[in-house]
Amino acid sequence: MALTEQTVREMYDAMLAHFGHQGWWPGDGPLEVCVGAILTQNTNWTNVEKALANLKAADCMSVAALNAIELPALAELIRPAGYFNVKARRLKNFIARLRETHGDDIRGFLDRPAATLREELLSISGIGRETADSIILYAAGKCTFVVDAYTARVLFRHRLIDAEADYETIKELLESNLPEDLGLFNDFHAQFVAVGKTYCRPSPRCAGCPLEEMPHDPAAGTEEA
DNA sequence: GACCAGGCACATC
DNA sequence: GATGTGCATGGT
Numbered sequence: 001m002a003l004t005e006q007t008v009r010e011m012y013d014a015m016l017a018h019f020g021h022q023g024w025w026p027g028d029g030p031l032e033v034c035v036g037a038i039l040t041q042n043t044n045w046t047n048v049e050k051a052l053a054n055l056k057a058a059d060c061m062s063v064a065a066l067n068a069i070e071l072p073a074l075a076e077l078i079r080p081a082g083y084f085n086v087k088a089r090r091l092k093n094f095i096a097r098l099r100e101t102h103g104d105d106i107r108g109f110l111d112r113p114a115a116t117l118r119e120e121l122l123s124i125s126g127i128g129r130e131t132a133d134s135i136i137l138y139a140a141g142k143c144t145f146v147v148d149a150y151t152a153r154v155l156f157r158h159r160l161i162d163a164e165a166d167y168e169t170i171k172e173l174l175e176s177n178l179p180e181d182l183g184l185f186n187d188f189h190a191q192f193v194a195v196g197k198t199y200c201r202p203s204p205r206c207a208g209c210p211l212e213e214m215p216h217d218p219a220a221g222t223e224e225a
Numbered sequence: 226g227a228c229c230a231g232g233c234a235c236a237t238c
Numbered sequence: 239g240a241t242g243t244g245c246a247t248g249g250t
Contacts, residue, residue, distance in 0.1 A: 041232040042232045043230060044229080046248075047249085125234075130233095131232070189231085
């Protein structure tokens with residue numbers, strides 16, 4: 001079983017029919033999307049929303065304010081998102097690079113080819129592949145596939161990738177089978193998260209999954225496998 | 226109370 | 239280069 005344009009389309013259509021458009025990214029403007037992308041690392045979105053609300057309430061959702069605020073105060077504001085000391089440093093790293101290269105012009109920072117933007121983002125401490133791709137897709141509005149644990153698990157259980165497939169391999173595979181459609185890239189990742197959260201857990205519950213009719217192996221990647 | 230959530234950096238082997 | 243560990247909260 002290989003991933004084809006048709007398979008990818010069928011998966012997306014099935015998930016979309018089941019869950020509807022997911023409406024990602026739930027952020028107000030490119031800076032908030034970037035901040036949210038860092039705060040959501042290994043963290044449930046509902047916790048991120050509380051941290052974002054704190055930042056806005058403290059009038060800190062701007063490049064200037066995020067630059068000016070002291071690290072401990074920033075950490076305190078983002079506490080609900082967890083890992084607050086680490087994430088406060090990561091936010092500071094991001095803001096520092098932004099200011100070094102483009103002052104407070106977040107749009108100018110994001111406005112360049114996806115490949116060079118990705119390279120720059122990955123060179124910032126605290127921004128890995130998934131966070132970089134989330135920023136490129138949802139803040140910069142450029143087609144790049146955001147791969148996460150759910151994406152890998154769903155594709156693996158459907159025998160569309162091997163267990164060893166790494167991030168870049170999965171990303172390339174999906175991108176090479178998708179039309180350059182920003183709306184599709186945007187919603188596809190969100191659909192993978194939806195199906196992953198609901199059905200494709202470490203202990204799968206395939207009944208009712210929109211992908212249940214497609215060839216799959218629920219035991220793949222579980223203790224029973 | 227255990228497990229999970231829209232990861233990443235760093236130490237160690 | 240692969241693997242293990244720390245970071246930390248809030249919902250289920």
